[in-house]
Amino acid sequence: xxxxxxxxxxxxxxxxxxxxxxxxxxxxxxxxxxxxxxxxxxxxxxxxxxxxxxxxxxxxxxxxxxxxxxxxxxxxxxxxxxxxxxxxxxxxxxxxxxxxxxxxxxxxxxxxxxxxxxxxxxxxxxxxxxxxxxxxxxxxxxxxxxxxxxxxxxxxxxxxxxxx
Numbered sequence: 001x002x003x004x005x006x007x008x009x010x011x012x013x014x015x016x017x018x019x020x021x022x023x024x025x026x027x028x029x030x031x032x033x034x035x036x037x038x039x040x041x042x043x044x045x046x047x048x049x050x051x052x053x054x055x056x057x058x059x060x061x062x063x064x065x066x067x068x069x070x071x072x073x074x075x076x077x078x079x080x081x082x083x084x085x086x087x088x089x090x091x092x093x094x095x096x097x098x099x100x101x102x103x104x105x106x107x108x109x110x111x112x113x114x115x116x117x118x119x120x121x122x123x124x125x126x127x128x129x130x131x132x133x134x135x136x137x138x139x140x141x142x143x144x145x146x147x148x149x150x151x152x153x154x155x156x157x158x159x160x161x162x163x164x
Contacts, residue, residue, distance in 0.1 A: 013052035018076030
């Protein structure tokens with residue numbers, strides 16, 4: 001794989017594992033390239049067959065490939081993952097279909113580290129949203145203070161003109 005192809009793949013997957021979602025910056029390394037249809041089963045070494053994956057997911061997937069079966073691995077870009085898998089409040093993934101359940105189990109997507117990772121990512125997102133709301137509120141308050149200051153300055157000017 002050429003460097004430019006690898007960079008394009010990394011960008012396509014937003015520097016995240018296509019299966020579990022961990023980011024390069026969180027694992028401290030560039031991730032691996034999985035051949036969705038394994039080369040050992042006739043898969044091509046071609047960009048349409050590549051999935052950007054962390055080492056663990058790549059290992060758990062191995063050379064498994066049964067594309068037309070209910071018990072199959074979901075392709076991160078071709079399958080509608082939300083139709084098959086959901087994330088519960090506790091950070092665990094749950095299959096909504098047989099395929100989703102198989103996908104979660106085969107890739108061990110409820111490893112304790114991943115569950116903690118998802119909970120922490122959700123908590124960070126919630127904190128960012130709270131921060132954005134608070135910054136917007138602060139901006140509104142600053143605008144109100146500015147308007148009141150201008151109004152007071154106007155009143156003071158009028159009062160000063162009346163004294164003269």
